[in-house]
Amino acid sequence: MNFSSIINFKNEMSKNGVIICFSGTLSQGIIQEIGESLKNELEKQKAKNSKYFSIFSVFIEQTQNIINYYRKKSESKQIDNDFLSSGIVCIGAHNDKYFVCSSNWIENQDVKKIKDQLEIISGKTKEEINKLYKQQIRKQRSEESYGAGLGFYEMARKSTEPFQYSFNKKDSNYHEFVINIII
Amino acid sequence: MDNVFIEETKSSPKIILNADENTLIIKGQSYPENAVNFFKPIFNWIEEYLETVDCEVILKLNLLYLNTSSSKCIMDLIDIFNEAYNNSKNVKIHWYYHPENSAMKECGEEFKEDQDIPFEIIESEEI
Numbered sequence: 001m002n003f004s005s006i007i008n009f010k011n012e013m014s015k016n017g018v019i020i021c022f023s024g025t026l027s028q029g030i031i032q033e034i035g036e037s038l039k040n041e042l043e044k045q046k047a048k049n050s051k052y053f054s055i056f057s058v059f060i061e062q063t064q065n066i067i068n069y070y071r072k073k074s075e076s077k078q079i080d081n082d083f084l085s086s087g088i089v090c091i092g093a094h095n096d097k098y099f100v101c102s103s104n105w106i107e108n109q110d111v112k113k114i115k116d117q118l119e120i121i122s123g124k125t126k127e128e129i130n131k132l133y134k135q136q137i138r139k140q141r142s143e144e145s146y147g148a149g150l151g152f153y154e155m156a157r158k159s160t161e162p163f164q165y166s167f168n169k170k171d172s173n174y175h176e177f178v179i180n181i182i183i
Numbered sequence: 184m185d186n187v188f189i190e191e192t193k194s195s196p197k198i199i200l201n202a203d204e205n206t207l208i209i210k211g212q213s214y215p216e217n218a219v220n221f222f223k224p225i226f227n228w229i230e231e232y233l234e235t236v237d238c239e240v241i242l243k244l245n246l247l248y249l250n251t252s253s254s255k256c257i258m259d260l261i262d263i264f265n266e267a268y269n270n271s272k273n274v275k276i277h278w279y280y281h282p283e284n285s286a287m288k289e290c291g292e293e294f295k296e297d298q299d300i301p302f303e304i305i306e307s308e309e310i
Contacts, residue, residue: 028216032193035214053248053286060214060250067216134293137258146217150251 017099018092019045025086026070031063038091045093054158054183055091055098061151062102062179063089068146069106097160101180111167111175118165118179121156129156155181187228195221196246200228205238210245213253222256229260233267233274240272245279245307246287254290261294268300275301282306 001009013021019041022034038059042052070085087104106114121129133153141148156163164180187200196211207229215221233240242264249257261276268274276298278291288304295302 028194031214036193050285053284056248057250057286060248064214064216064250064252134296137255141219141255146252148218148252148255150255154251 013092016092017094018090020092021088021090023086023088025082026063026066026089027085028067031060031067034063034089035060047098051098051183055100058100058155058158058181058183059089059091061155062100062181063087065147065151066102066104069104069110071146073107098183099180100183101178103176103178105170105174106167106177108169108173108175111177114177115167117152118163121152122162124156126157129153133157159183184228184231187225198225200225200232202232202236205236205240206243207240208243208245209257210243212248213246213257214248214250215253218250218252218256222253222260226256226260226263229263233263233272236272238273240274242274242276243279244276244291246290247281247284248287249290258294261298261300265298265300276303278302278304279307280304281308 020034020038022030024030035056038056039052042055047055066087067085070082073084074082084105087102089100089102091100092098121132124132133150136149136153139149159181161182164182166178168176168178170176184202186202187198189195189198191197191211194212195215196209196213199206199208199210201207209225213221242260244257246257264274264276278294280287280291288306291302291304295304
């Protein structure tokens with residue numbers, strides 16, 4: 001990356017209100033440290049208390065989704081490389097709202113399931129999502145998943161606008177999944 | 184039975200399980216990498232404890248943040264206590280929240296729904 005590209009990249013981030021951006025291998029340790037940094041930044045910005053917890057919550061759910069997905073995949077079979085553990089997460093503020101955006105690689109076979117979940121959520125009211133959340137939290141945990149199947153519902157409960165997301169085909173095995181949550 | 188004391192970390196809560204003093208406290212943030220593994224020994228201890236305890240027991244929860252996997256664990260824990268209550272154990276739950284943390288107040292109210300066990304939601308600057 002040449003020097004002027006770095007300047008452009010930095011300016012783009014500022015222009016878009018990015019507070020924190022991380023690109024690389026995500027781990028619990030990294031998430032904890034970014035989480036602490038995020039808290040400090042939000043305190044500096046005096047983000048209203050309810051937004052503060054919502055932003056933090058969405059950040060944790062998005063990043064732990066990426067880690068859990070990678071762990072599930074790496075335990076079920078040999079993965080050629082560790083790139084599934086890498087992702088990008090961006091948190092920022094724009095027009096009095098905050099955004100938490102992340103991107104990671106997912107296998108083609110998983111696209112439909114995730115897309116269907118997100119489409120279901122997109123069509124629901126807050127009350128309906130709360131109901132789905134409460135139903136899911138009472139269910140037996142799935143053996144297959146590291147999480148509790150609640151992450152997207154929780155993000156929907158905290159968001160103030162419909163999710164923005166996309167699935168972009170990378171090659172014969174993987175898609176790039178991007179999701180943006182506005183708070 | 185042995186008492187349990189787990190120090191708080193950035194992503195996991197402080198746990199105090201003391202059968203001698205009948206003190207059960209879970210306090211702090213909870214977003215460990217694997218909530219099921221974290222809470223498993225706590226479940227085991229509590230299940231064993233509830234079988235034999237015969238005095239009043241208050242489960243004190245003072246949580247600043249729960250990721251969804253931890254929320255599921257706490258829900259399951261509350262269900263265990265609720266079942267003990269319905270089996271005539273003298274058990275209660277106290278849910279504490281900081282005055283500036285309305286998210287945790289709402290969280291407590293949600294956990295309280297549909298439970299028979301006495302469940303108090305208490306505003307407190309300090310437990």
